[in-house]
Amino acid sequence: MITPAIEDRPQWADASAGQARAVTPGALDIAHGVILYLDEISVSFDGFKALNKLSLHIDVGELRCIIGPNGAGKTTMMDVITGKTRPDSGKAFFGQTLDLTRLKEPEIAHAGIGRKFQKPTVFEQHTVFENLELAMKMDKRVWRSLFYKLDSEARGRIETVMEQIRLTAQAHRLAGLLSHGQKQWLEIGMLLMQEPRLLLLDEPVAGMTDDETMRTAELFVSLAGQHSLVVVEHDMAFVEKLGGKVTVLHEGSVLAEGDLATVQADDRVIEVYLGR
Amino acid sequence: MRQSYTERSVRLLGPKGWTAMLAFLALMLIIVPAMHLLAPPDSALHVSNYAVTLTGKIMCYAMVAVAMDLIWGYAGILSLGHGLFFALGGYAFGMYLMRQIGLEGNYHSALPDFMVFLDWKALPWYWQGTDNVVWAIVLTVGVPTVVAGVFGYFAFQSRIKGVYFSIITQALTYAAMLLFFRNETGFGGNNGFTDFKRILGYSITAPETRVVLLGLTALALAGTLLLGRWLVTSRYGRVLAATRDAESRVMFIGYNPLWYKLFIWTLSAALCGVAGALYVPQVGIINPGEMSAASSIEIAIWVAVGGRGTLIGAVIGAVVVNLAKSWFTVSFPQYWLFFLGFLFILVTLFLPQGIVGLYQKLTQRRTPDAPNAPAPTEATPSTPLTQEHAA
Ligand SMILES: Nc1ncnc2c1ncn2[C@@H]1O[C@H](COP(=O)(O)OP(=O)(O)OP(=O)(O)O)[C@@H](O)[C@H]1O
Ligand SMILES: [Mg+2]
Numbered sequence: 087m088i089t090p091a092i093e094d095r096p097q098w099a100d101a102s103a104g105q106a107r108a109v110t111p112g113a114l115d116i117a118h119g120v121i122l123y124l125d126e127i128s129v130s131f132d133g134f135k136a137l138n139k140l141s142l143h144i145d146v147g148e149l150r151c152i153i154g155p156n157g158a159g160k161t162t163m164m165d166v167i168t169g170k171t172r173p174d175s176g177k178a179f180f181g182q183t184l185d186l187t188r189l190k191e192p193e194i195a196h197a198g199i200g201r202k203f204q205k206p207t208v209f210e211q212h213t214v215f216e217n218l219e220l221a222m223k224m225d226k227r228v229w230r231s232l233f234y235k236l237d238s239e240a241r242g243r244i245e246t247v248m249e250q251i252r253l254t255a256q257a258h259r260l261a262g263l264l265s266h267g268q269k270q271w272l273e274i275g276m277l278l279m280q281e282p283r284l285l286l287l288d289e290p291v292a293g294m295t296d297d298e299t300m301r302t303a304e305l306f307v308s309l310a311g312q313h314s315l316v317v318v319e320h321d322m323a324f325v326e327k328l329g330g331k332v333t334v335l336h337e338g339s340v341l342a343e344g345d346l347a348t349v350q351a352d353d354r355v356i357e358v359y360l361g362r
Numbered sequence: 363m364r365q366s367y368t369e370r371s372v373r374l375l376g377p378k379g380w381t382a383m384l385a386f387l388a389l390m391l392i393i394v395p396a397m398h399l400l401a402p403p404d405s406a407l408h409v410s411n412y413a414v415t416l417t418g419k420i421m422c423y424a425m426v427a428v429a430m431d432l433i434w435g436y437a438g439i440l441s442l443g444h445g446l447f448f449a450l451g452g453y454a455f456g457m458y459l460m461r462q463i464g465l466e467g468n469y470h471s472a473l474p475d476f477m478v479f480l481d482w483k484a485l486p487w488y489w490q491g492t493d494n495v496v497w498a499i500v501l502t503v504g505v506p507t508v509v510a511g512v513f514g515y516f517a518f519q520s521r522i523k524g525v526y527f528s529i530i531t532q533a534l535t536y537a538a539m540l541l542f543f544r545n546e547t548g549f550g551g552n553n554g555f556t557d558f559k560r561i562l563g564y565s566i567t568a569p570e571t572r573v574v575l576l577g578l579t580a581l582a583l584a585g586t587l588l589l590g591r592w593l594v595t596s597r598y599g600r601v602l603a604a605t606r607d608a609e610s611r612v613m614f615i616g617y618n619p620l621w622y623k624l625f626i627w628t629l630s631a632a633l634c635g636v637a638g639a640l641y642v643p644q645v646g647i648i649n650p651g652e653m654s655a656a657s658s659i660e661i662a663i664w665v666a667v668g669g670r671g672t673l674i675g676a677v678i679g680a681v682v683v684n685l686a687k688s689w690f691t692v693s694f695p696q697y698w699l700f701f702l703g704f705l706f707i708l709v710t711l712f713l714p715q716g717i718v719g720l721y722q723k724l725t726q727r728r729t730p731d732a733p734n735a736p737a738p739t740e741a742t743p744s745t746p747l748t749q750e751h752a753a
Pocket of ligand 1: 131159
């Protein structure tokens with residue numbers, strides 16, 4: 087299934103009338119071991135309920151898969167978390183204290199939620215290294231960029247991420263020359279450079295070969311723990327390989343939750359996927 | 363390795379670039395002045411008035427071309443209004459030169475002749491203080507900066523892009539041209555400003571003055587190139603190029619493209635203003651023709667011919683096209699515009715990366731087994747121009 091590209095465009099440039107800057111995510115409070123709470127979130131478009139009292143929480147370091155039929159509300163849920171869509175009712179918190187329904191999109195991004203959209207967009211005329219450098223978490227105002235010098239610490243961080251995404255050998259290759267799967271990885275790497283606490287990945291393996299899909303699964307598993315991940319995917323082999331808890335969304339609310347085998351055995355889930 | 367923005371640019375400014383730069387400065391600051399001042403007029407070594415003026419003029423154009431490349435080649439924003447910023451700088455400094463005429467005008471008035479002719483009794487407020495060279499220089503840089511800054515802020519803020527942006531820059535320039543054409547607006551009507559006599563008290567036609575102006579222009583051009591290089595090899599330059607290629611992605615990783623674009627746009631305009639101010643005393647006239655559609659389009663053609671996104675290509679393009687122009691306008695004046703149009707089509711079709719691109723292609727073919735040479739399949743990265751066409 088193809089998400090229209092237009093839907094994937096970040097819209098917070100208008101919102102950031104001032105200069106975007108690196109906000110210290112100091113306000114993030116994860117003392118209770120939970121990084122994301124959604125409580126009875128409802129969103130409707132012209133009367134149609136895309137999300138219907140959706141409640142969900144993600145633990146720190148967790149790797150969560152969200153599955154569900156087309157139109158279940160998975161992308162809308164990510165829109166709510168990243169501030170792109172405001173819920174009609176319900177609560178959304180990042181950690182204990184950050185109210186996602188009040189923050190603007192760049193503020194949410196700087197607070198530590200990174201999102202990968204379905205269509206990979208990397209800077210094709212820049213090298214892999216430069217792509218990662220540009221994405222790095224730092225002061226991003228014009229003046230700082232003019233006088234910026236790459237220090238060894240930053241270089242080290244870029245090299246670490248390049249290893250994670252297996253692109254070290256391609257460091258000085260133009261991103262435009264990478265394969266589709268490598269571009270997806272590079273984009274994930276750019277996300278990591280922003281040092282998010284929570285990563286939202288909407289259909290990250292769409293268009294990848296089986297081999298690339300499995301390697302992506304390995305990468306995500308290795309990221310869990312340090313980061314919390316929410317992965318939306320239709321590819322069941324991939325979901326199985328990730329091995330985490332699975333949440334099934336249907337008509338805007340949670341239908342079932344548990345490990346993959348459990349939810350696959352659930353009668354209501356079978357009915358939703360096969361019954362119609 | 364060779365293909366990154368950073369490294370590519372560093373290589374261009376490397377030992378070869380520096381040598382070329384120093385040779386150029388030695389030529390313009392020492393050799394040409396000596397040949398103009400010292401060699402007797404009938405000697406083969408003598409550089410004529412005409413040649414000195416033409417060289418100075420072309421260097422001013424080259425500065426404008428570099429400014430254009432910064433905004434077009436690196437930020438992907440095609441301005442068809444750079445003639446305006448050039449003219450604004452030219453007019454600001456031109457008024458200083460008008461005031462330097464003093465009482466020696468046709469009407470022997472302290473007011474410029476055209477104002478006497480209009481029966482004005484006093485300078486309009488906006489020309490106050492222009493007898494002071496410092497203030498004139500402030501205007502030279504300040505007016506294009508403010509005009510570009512305000513215009514750019516609103517245009518970029520409302521996300522006007524691509525061809526729409528080009529069209530409104532052209533419209534702005536056209537409106538300004540109409541304004542400057544009118545006698546009662548105080549810009550000298552269609553004659554503009556001319557008949558200058560002195561600059562800082564020195565005769566403006568004296569060989570020594572010409573040589574000093576030539577040297578200053580060479581320094582300004584060199585400075586513009588160095589500034590440009592520094593900008594495009596900085597992180598700022600990489601963000602700018604990223605904005606050109608995928609703006610929404612740039613926003614998503616936390617940059618606000620508005621300020622990135624506005625900075626280069628305004629700087630580009632200010633550089634054009636400086637070029638205009640250097641142009642006027644050397645060429646001896648500034649008139650609204652500089653704001654015609656054709657003038658601004660010509661600037662874009664210089665850059666396209668030389669090669670976008672290389673800076674040095676802009677200089678080469680400005681020099682080549684303007685040398686051709688001065689030859690044509692003497693030999694076949696009526697065919698110049700046809701030739702220019704033809705040249706543009708030719709370059710777009712066959713040399714999308716301009717003269718610099720052609721040179722790179724030729725030198726690469728000659729040394730196929732050079733270390734680091736890209737494998738054939740990953741041929742040189744396409745320039746922004748071809749990228750857009752491919753996309
Ligand atoms: N901006 C919008 N305006 C109107 N309806 C919308 C809008 N965004 C989403 N919807 C609708 O809300 C429902 C949920 O959409 P959503 O994109 O969240 O589904 P999804 O679970 O991501 O589906 P898919 O697997 O197809 O990506 C769909 O029926 C969709 O048509
Ligand atoms: Mg979706």
